[in-house]
Amino acid sequence: MSSDPTVEKIAGLLEAVGLEPSRDLRPRAIAAIIGARAAQTRRHYRPVAIALGAAAVALCALGFVPIPLGHAKGALDRAIAAYDGCSGLYIRTHDLHEGRDRVRETWYAAGGLERNDYWEEGKLTGAYVAGTDFYAIYDASRQEAQVDELPPDTRQSSDFTREEFLALAQQYLESTRGNVEEWRTRSLWGGEVDIIDITLETPSQGKVKERYETDAATGQLLSLRHWEWDGGAWRLTSYTDEVAWDVDFPSGTFSFLPPKGTKVTYYRWWGDRFDRTVAAGQTADWRIRIHAIDVKENGDMLLTLSRYPSPGEQQPDWHTVAVKIDAVDNLGTGYHDIMGDGRFQNSSWVAILEKSTSTARRGIAQTATVTFRFSAAEGEATEIVTLSDLPLPPPRADLFEPEVVQY
């Protein structure tokens, strides 16, 4: 394939992982392909276009049609800026898919709070809630939910709504490479409205078009529509029919109360680990704290820890420079951090230290200790923290088990 040794190495790794899929994959894939084709509904855009045309004629006659006022430079920037200082945002969206109209109600609030309720034919089909210290996904048809709680001191403190929107806008701007059209209209009843048309082509979705309508004075979003190119015409795939700004949400909006009959799986893997301190150490620039040491059945070690950006800092920081972790126990077995230097850049609170090949065997009654060495991966290469002779617990099979509650 290639004489490049790196490429050959990657190809070799893939081969070693096992390139053959299971025997089930072919029939599964074929069934899905046939099912996908069968589920295709007839194209409705022609009658929709006729209906829209008739509606446009009627609206023209009534004087509702907006009059173009020309270019609205900076409308997208104003729309993004409008999210600054927004205390609460409510959006109701209709997703049109395979002839069905699914309604999504979304509530956003500062501090990273978000709730999405999904409805179909007037019935709640599911929900997604991002609260102050958890994420919950609820599936009404299965009467099941999954709640991922966040460990203490790791909760979102930023304005997630704004950041998400900014990231999305940035993504659009990058991918459109200038395919943004901004223009202003005035209508008899709607006042001055800026229209932002974004057209882009993605390899997976083909040609798509978004239209944002924003208040020309405040930049606040009024409506959003999304089309996909369907081989011959633009097909509307989603639209909003209600957008409300600075809403005071009722208490409980961003909490999750499982309905009766729901089976909820809670992921609280840390248990009381973050309340404990097994050992701590610091350099001139940063501090490290080990909360717990666990050992899996296969001998690998799981290390729950926090890193603080400065010795006096009380809030752990998971996005600072990387830290390397090495460990060796009193029998001479080494442990290697499989996540490598990427640890803190990937927001993990648990280091997985794989046991190196060793002839040493631990007896059940034999006490063991372990010594850790933490060193900054870059920039602070001379700074090392060594935590010695910490007790190594016996291996356990039931680590990090989720808790299941039937309501």
Added chain:
Amino acid sequence: MATKAKVIQSEVSLARSAGADESDSALARGLAAGLAWAAGELYDRFGPKLFVFALACFPEDRQLAEDIVVQSLAHATRHIGRYDPRRSALITWLYAIARQQIRDEVRLQKRLKSVPLSVQTPIEDAAAIPDDQDLASTVAARVDARRLLHRLAVELPATEFEILVLNSIDMLSAKEIGRIVGRSERAVHSLLHRAKRKARERSERDE
């Protein structure tokens, strides 16, 4: 319908000898027409390739890699009307779809899982190893390869890793890879160079 199916199928056979583009075009038409043979053809030609791509991104979860293949092929079939054989080979388009599915999955996992997947996923599928192979050494090599791939996937920026994998598993040009990852041909060259350098450095550190 039977005659139509026959005509398109014979087009596929002819196109195979003529070149990939015609073959892709005929297969796309077969899928658009809902012809049953096209489903098998689509999987046989592209399913295993997509599986390797997905597996490279999730080396510790073969089931998830298979799910991504199924989702990608189903998605491609639903949207086959958007495929334009004049602009890209079918495999390029399918890789792009699989890449999107993989990215969605990565996002979901990052959002939902505080504990890394490698903690939760046990070593599996030893039963799939043929009898004539040394089970212990094959399992050890597999575990080692998984770990190395996982490490690369974590350490390299997502796009660099994808480009490196696509370059390693298929004879795709920089232009084709660019179409898949949404970058220019020049950018692909540059990113590939960077990814190779990082992979080499990581490998040297390990050794």
